[in-house]
Amino acid sequence: MTDKRIVCVTGASGYIGSWLVKRLLERGYHVRATVRDPGNERKVKNLLELPNASTHLSLWKADLTEESSYDDAVQGCQGVFHVATPMELLYHDEPAENEEIESTTVNGILSIMRSCSKAKTVKRFVYTSSTGNIMMQRQPPVDEYTEEHWSDLDLCYELKMFAWKYVVAKTTAERAAWKYAEENGIDMVTVHPSLVLGQSVTPQTSFSTEAATVLYTKDEANIALPKKLHNLSAVHVDDVCNAHIFLFEHPLAKGRYICSTHIFNIFEVGHSLREKYPDKNIPTEFEGLDKSPKIIPCSSKKLIGLGFEFAHKNKDVGDLCAETIEWCRVKGLL
Numbered sequence: 001m002t003d004k005r006i007v008c009v010t011g012a013s014g015y016i017g018s019w020l021v022k023r024l025l026e027r028g029y030h031v032r033a034t035v036r037d038p039g040n041e042r043k044v045k046n047l048l049e050l051p052n053a054s055t056h057l058s059l060w061k062a063d064l065t066e067e068s069s070y071d072d073a074v075q076g077c078q079g080v081f082h083v084a085t086p087m088e089l090l091y092h093d094e095p096a097e098n099e100e101i102e103s104t105t106v107n108g109i110l111s112i113m114r115s116c117s118k119a120k121t122v123k124r125f126v127y128t129s130s131t132g133n134i135m136m137q138r139q140p141p142v143d144e145y146t147e148e149h150w151s152d153l154d155l156c157y158e159l160k161m162f163a164w165k166y167v168v169a170k171t172t173a174e175r176a177a178w179k180y181a182e183e184n185g186i187d188m189v190t191v192h193p194s195l196v197l198g199q200s201v202t203p204q205t206s207f208s209t210e211a212a213t214v215l216y217t218k219d220e221a222n223i224a225l226p227k228k229l230h231n232l233s234a235v236h237v238d239d240v241c242n243a244h245i246f247l248f249e250h251p252l253a254k255g256r257y258i259c260s261t262h263i264f265n266i267f268e269v270g271h272s273l274r275e276k277y278p279d280k281n282i283p284t285e286f287e288g289l290d291k292s293p294k295i296i297p298c299s300s301k302k303l304i305g306l307g308f309e310f311a312h313k314n315k316d317v318g319d320l321c322a323e324t325i326e327w328c329r330v331k332g333l334l
């Protein structure tokens with residue numbers, strides 16, 4: 001009989017995955033971190049250097065596109081945190097070229113759940129979903145989005161808004177996962193973060209780091225990004241990862257959980273960053289955008305009601321972006 005707590009984290013080299021690994025190691029978990037290429041030193045070095053990694057972390061090669069790829073990593077685990085997603089979907093607009101990526105997201109989650117069924121050791125499967133799976137509504141709610149809302153995929157196909165294929169893929173994957181969980185007796189909990197901000201473990205940039213730093217860098221390649229970030233919700237990466245662990249451990253956790261603390265508009269972020277970096281000429285005017293939009297928040301009441309406390313809720317969104325900016329500066333990424 002062993003009292004080792006063994007869990008698997010998919011997408012462990014990514015922005016959220018690596019922070020989750022860090023927090024799990026700190027709590028004494030034995031973590032099996034899956035990455036597509038364990039030999040890619042740039043991606044895995046920071047994971048291997050985390051506190052407790054030498055005794056509690058192992059790297060496993062696995063890919064969402066390969067059936068049974070996660071069998072070995074999942075076998076013997078009590079928990080699986082499925083974080084990996086082909087994030088490049090965010091940037092693609094054309095359906096045809098994305099069918100494959102969408103099917104990677106959907107088939108990938110089902111393949112990992114089949115690994116859980118085979119293993120017979122997994123007590124709970126935690127999926128990193130998104131508020132994107134919630135917020136695309138033809139008639140938005142008057143006061144707040146809740147876990148009862150599911151994004152309307154017909155509306156996504158109609159509007160083809162920013163990241164619409166990502167929303168379609170993630171929503172389709174989540175629906176398929178709930179069906180599989182119900183039919184196969186998997187205890188699944190989904191976490192729905194809004195835009196995740198804050199520092200990082202990985203040395204590579206992600207959508208989150210690009211979003212947090214774009215007003216600071218005024219990067220030409222991302223020139224349209226600020227407008228896409230207008231009128232959004234956000235949350236600190238540490239709160240997101242602690243919520244994952246909280247929901248894994250809580251005996252009464254059930255269903256979907258929104259994980260979001262902030263609502264913001266890009267004007268506020270611009271002003272906040274301009275105060276923090278007066279010599280950087282941070283933009284504060286954005287043509288064509290409503291300065292006082294009605295922002296409908298994503299409610300984290302269900303998560304808070306279960307006893308979760310957000311540690312970073314009192315920072316402003318500029319603080320969260322500045323944290324990412326400082327981390328990028330220290331790492332020489334800016």
Ligand SMILES: NC(=O)c1ccc[n+]([C@@H]2O[C@H](COP(=O)([O-])OP(=O)(O)OC[C@H]3O[C@@H](n4cnc5c(N)ncnc54)[C@H](OP(=O)(O)O)[C@@H]3O)[C@@H](O)[C@H]2O)c1
Pocket residue numbers: 010011012013014015016017035036037043062063064065083084085086087104128129130131170192193194195196197205206207208
């Ligand atoms: N960042 C946000 O603001 C945000 C908000 C809400 C929800 N989320 C969700 O959070 C999760 C993580 O996002 P992130 O921001 O941390 O993204 P990220 O930094 O881009 O990490 C994505 C990870 O997915 C892995 N991956 C991509 N394609 C894969 C494949 N075919 N097989 C196996 N692994 C694959 C990558 O692994 P390799 O190292 O092997 O390339 C990478 O580690 C995603 O599910 C995303 O939908 C993110």
